[in-house]
Each structure stands twice: as structure tokens, then as C-alpha cells.
Amino acid sequence: MYISQIFTKTTKENPAGEVSVNAQLLERGGFVYKNSAGVYTFLPLGWKVAQKITAIIREEMNAIGGQEMFMPALVEKKYLDATGRWDVGVGFKILDKLPVTDSELQVTNFVLGWTHEEVITEMASKFISSYKDLPFSAYQIQTKFRNEPRAKSGLLRGREFMMKDLYSFHTSEEDMLEYYGKVKDAYAKIFERCGLKAYYTVAAGGDFTAENTHEFQVLSEVGEDTIFLCEKCEYAENSEISKLKTGEKCPTRLPDGQECGGDIKEEKSIEVGNIFPLGTKYSDAFNFKFTDEKGGKHSVVMGSYGIGIGRVMGATVEVSHDDKGIIWPDNITPFNVHLVDLTKNGEGKDVYEKLIAKNIEVLYDDRTDKTAGEKFADADLLGCPVRLVVSEKTLKENSVEVKRRAGDEIKLVLIEELERALVR
Ligand code: ATP
Ligand code: MG
16 A cells, blocks of 8 residues: 555644543554544554454454444433333433334434343244254454543553454353354464454453353553453452452463462453353343253243453554554554655656555555655654665665564565565
């Protein structure tokens, strides 16, 4: 993609009123635009990152049998009334009068969906009646709306945000827990592929369940959560439920039966994912039962599993940046390569075309009205993993300069050897 053709522009100054690093850098780079507090547009560059994250999530959800679907954002009151969650206060309610016939208006009670347990449970109850139909799991990647009082952390806490939510349905608690373990492993892969170190953390269930749940927490000083983490075995508990203290020895039983004994430390962290064993709370609310082999009726056992796409993106920027800009991990970078053209006549275009012919994603700085310094500053701000520089000087040697965003070393590489040099 040619930088001269991208409709957004980078800025040197931090946007007014943004205190968090992820919002500052993502807005300066033209990845996102703040429309309102906690409400962001994903601009072309930011949308590329979001799509890479969702592609990874899709692959891992499909690999554990998740069936992708897409549920409505408008959720009628009857759904949340069934579980007593209409008045939880998290949702934006729409209490407008809407026409039901040409002459008749009716008050319609909707909330903008902030989670979809009720919606999917009611639908599943219409299709599933026998043990033969179970287990199954389905997910969506969709916009959620929450009336967050503290929308000041950029993409970390939006009032409107994209979430992947997966729901699973089982004949027994054991079967649910087995699948829960598979989701846990899938989540570990997702965060690892996104370049994040996320700790599996025991937590409370909030508005979802009375059971303990599990969160995936990324260590960061700007995180709103506090966890107690064992340095040795990486066991972690959210401080909301934990009785652990800093300096204590980790009580976890290791597979050999011994106590771990590692040092517990307190850390600030960002919750990027959350998985919930739901039991039968939602199936009971919708009288959702299945018939077993002998004709007996039982409530369906459920789990639900969320990941915030913008939260993952924001957390990545929080943990992977320097004073010059973002440092994208390889798998979720908007482009593999940022090609800076310093020639007078756009001679870098040949290099650009060679690379895209090899399926390398290139952001090509073809601008003629910017200084070299401005172009380098933008390359650092935008944070693609590799920066290439083409100039009259490098072309004399049939070469380009190669520098990794995360390092300082600059190498001159022959154009014909460039593809090999880019593959690590
Ligand atoms: P939090 O505790 O941070 O308020 P939550 O526990 O209410 O979040 P869940 O309902 O578990 O969130 O949502 C699943 C995932 O969606 C979270 O792990 C997080 O990644 C993301 N998420 C939740 N709320 C927001 C938000 N306001 N903005 C962006 N992402 C969010
Ligand atoms: Mg949570």
C-alpha cells in the first residue's frame, strides 16, 4: 500500500485528553479515531491489525469445533428478563417508540447487546432436545456495547468494542470441563500467536456466574486488575478473590504432590480474555433440557468464553512500544515491511513490486513532500517489524538498507537476497 494514498495522516502531537499510551500511539499513527469517549473507529491501518487478530482467533476457534455465527446487536428485554439481567446497568437501553403498524407506535424494549448468553441459549433450546445433539459450541465476532463509567484507557475499555464470544453446550459438568480445558489451550495459542504473554488466572464470576472463572492477564502497569502471580509455576489469582499475599510461598500442588513454594508477587495486569463455567444458570432460565438415553430430562450445562479484539490490540501497544512508537509483533503487524523511498524519482517502486509479488505485505512510503527524518519518524511510529530504505546510494550497490524496528543494527542487503533476509 502506498502511504500517499492512505486517507489518514500521522501526527507528532499526542491527541488532547488521551492519557493512555495505546490511545496516544494508535491515534497518532492513524490506526484508530476517537469518535466519542470509549467509541473508536478502526481506520484502514487499525482495521488491518484487527483483522489479523480476528483471523488468528477464528483459526483457533474453528480448530476446537466452534461454529461461527452472527447474532443481533439489538437484544429484546424478554431475553434479559429471563435471567434478571435487564437491570444490571451495564447495557445501553433503547426505549424508543417504534412503529409496529402504519398507525400504531409501541414502546419496544431493547438493550444494545453487551453479552449473548441469553440470546444463544433461547435459540439453542429451539434446535436441541436430545443428548445426541450435544455437545456443540458456537461463536461470533461482533460489536458489544457497555455503559462503562471509566472509558479512558483507549482501546482497553471501550463503550463499543469488538468481542469474540464462544458458547458451549454439554450433557454434563465433566464434558463441559473437558471442553473448557480445550478452550483454555486455544486461548493460550491465540495470545502466544498475537505476541502476548498472558497468564491463566483464577477469578470471580461477576455478573455471569457464581462459580470461579478464569482470566488471561497480561502484565502491565496500566492494567486495572491486580493479580498474585507465582514466579516459579506461573499460578495466578485475581486479587478480587485471592487470599494470597506478596512474599508468601505458592501453595500450588505440583504433579509430583509437592508444594510449589515459589515466591508470590503482586502485579498490575490487563484482562484480555475470560472463560466462564456457567453450569445450568442460563439453560434453567430458558427451560432448556435434553433427553438422555433412557428418556430422562436434564438441564444443559454451559460455558462461555470471551476475548476483546480491541483490548488485545491496545494491550499489545501498552507492552510493546518505545518512546518513538509502536513495535508490532510479526503476526499482527499491519504490514510486514515499511519501505522508505528516499530517491528523487520513486525508484523504490521496483523493490515494492518485487516484494508484493512474493506476498510480502509492504507499506511503501512514496511521499515526495516529506523529509527523510519525517519518514523515519513515521516508520518508527507505525511500528512495522522491518524498515527498508531505498536511496540513490543504496541502489548504486543494488541494495537496500534493512533495520528491524526492535533493534538498532542497519544492514545493506542485495535486492536479490532481500526476500531471504526478511525471513527469520
Ligand atoms: P472487565 O473486567 O475488564 O470489565 P469483563 O470481565 O466485564 O471485563 P467479559 O464480559 O469477560 O469482560 O468480556 C470478555 C472480554 O471482552 C474481556 O476479557 C476483555 O478482553 C473484553 N472486554 C470486556 N469489556 C471491555 C471493554 N469495555 N472494552 C474493551 N474490551 C472489553
Ligand atoms: Mg472479565
